Amino acid sequence: MVTNPSDYVEPFGKAGASGFTFHIEVARDNWQELIQSIKSKGMRPGVSLRPGTPVEEVFPLVEAENPVELVLVMTVEPGFGGQKFMPEMMDKVRTLRNKYPSLDIEVDGGLGPSTIDVAASAGANCIVAGSSIFGAADPGEVISVLRKSVEGSQNFSAVN
Secondary structure (H helix, E strand, O other): OOOHHHHHHHHHHHHOOOEEEEHHOOOOOOOOHHHHHHHHOOOEEEEEOOOOOOOHHHHHHHHHOOOOEEEEEEEOOOOOOOOOOOOHHHHHHHHHHHOOOEEEEEOOOOOOOOOOHHHHHHOOOOEEEHHHHHHHHHHHHHHHHHHHHEEEEHHHHOOO
């Protein structure tokens, strides 16, 4: 989490980043300009919200004329790895999935084999997993488990 995301858009674009996600908590006053700047550098804009931020704060960004293309729900407080997954954040994921069926919804924090199913079944289709992969004896196996859970939930939702 950075306090002035506008300062990073150009350098990230020049470095070849394909996406740029910013926290709504630091961009409440300039999110429209920030989204435009991100898109002008050829990146896909996303918005993140911390656990204490109501999910409704991102609705205007998803519904805007020039919208974000991804919402990241933090399932831990941003700042450092290895924190415990906050399952109560899945209400935000469910709310977003019900309101925006085709939106990319990402979750970040405490995701691993023991928490992935609850996140995927709530509607998350993009997963950020650090400690559970890099700390695993077999990182490839962990990635496979995470991928299968998300793909299985998406396939189940598409059928129902």
